[in-house]
Amino acid sequence: MKTLYTTQATVTGGRTGSAGLNDSDLTIDMKAPGTGKGNNPEQLFAMGYAACFDSALGVVKQMQKIKFDSTTQAEVRLLQGDGHDYNLAVKLHVIASNTEASAEEIQKAVEAAHEVCPYSKATRGNIDVEVSSELK
Numbered sequence: 001m002k003t004l005y006t007t008q009a010t011v012t013g014g015r016t017g018s019a020g021l022n023d024s025d026l027t028i029d030m031k032a033p034g035t036g037k038g039n040n041p042e043q044l045f046a047m048g049y050a051a052c053f054d055s056a057l058g059v060v061k062q063m064q065k066i067k068f069d070s071t072t073q074a075e076v077r078l079l080q081g082d083g084h085d086y087n088l089a090v091k092l093h094v095i096a097s098n099t100e101a102s103a104e105e106i107q108k109a110v111e112a113a114h115e116v117c118p119y120s121k122a123t124r125g126n127i128d129v130e131v132s133s134e135l136k
Helices: 041-064 103-116 118-123
Strands: 009-012 018-021 027-029 069-080 086-097 128-135
Touching (some): 086 103, 103 118
Antiparallel strands (some): 009 018
């Protein structure tokens, strides 16, 4: 495959440090969930996954010649098993509007986007990901 883009993030201090990007002026104060003002890796993953998925859905809409406006929500849960056994679970929910498509057609497009999205491909078989949609 041909590389289209590369970025690099640098983090100092883990969940209680700072994070920055080599190709942007974005710097984030990292905080563990519920410990104060700042952001945590799960929030950043949710934003990235939602953006990637909504873009993948745009590709699917073009391929299937289906038109609707979409908003994608990503709920990311940090799970803890025994001891230091941590994992993630994700729920992706698409809200569709401004369309003549049926709820079933929209759900099929959402499921197809789950096959196209690079984040979905990267997590497949590693974490639980649910996809759903609603027509407004």
